[in-house]
Amino acid sequence: MATLSPLQKRAQRKARNSTAMDMNLVALIDVFTILIFFLLSSATGVETLVSPKAVELPLANSIQAPKDTVVLVVAGDEILADGRRVALVSEALASKDDLIPGLKAELDVLASRQAVRAENRERLAAEGQAVTIMADKTVPYQLLRKVMATCARANFSDVSFAVRQRVEG
Incomplete structure (x- = not known):
């Protein structure tokens, strides 16, 4: 071997x-x-609204999840509709009328984009569309009343306010 x-x-x-x-x-x-x-x-099933840093939402005992709606943000010195500036807070407060023209125009555009199908258009015309208002807790009620009145004139009658959920402890 x-x-x-x-x-x-x-x-x-x-x-x-x-x-x-x-x-x-x-x-x-x-x-x-x-x-x-x-x-x-x-x-994509998580339903939360992203709150801008400029907006400090009030606390509430709400357990209802947010809906997918048009989001209006009232913060600082401007009013935003789906991320676009539509009006200034100072101009809206100084106005004698309850209608905020820039916000009304933007809501009309957003309403026409959302209802593409004829049956949805008819349903929304009867019921009104939904909008969520994210306002700082220091925003005066007079301004919120004007924003809500403008939403109602634009056929956005289902108004919700965004809040932070209070943690029970």
């Missing part, structure tokens, strides 16, 4: 102990794709 060199012995041992294991990457990729799709689709 011929003696093997240490290098040959090592090569023989490696050949004898090696178990080739192939991994099926296609199945692994399929699993990860399904997992990502599931996570993305379930993440």
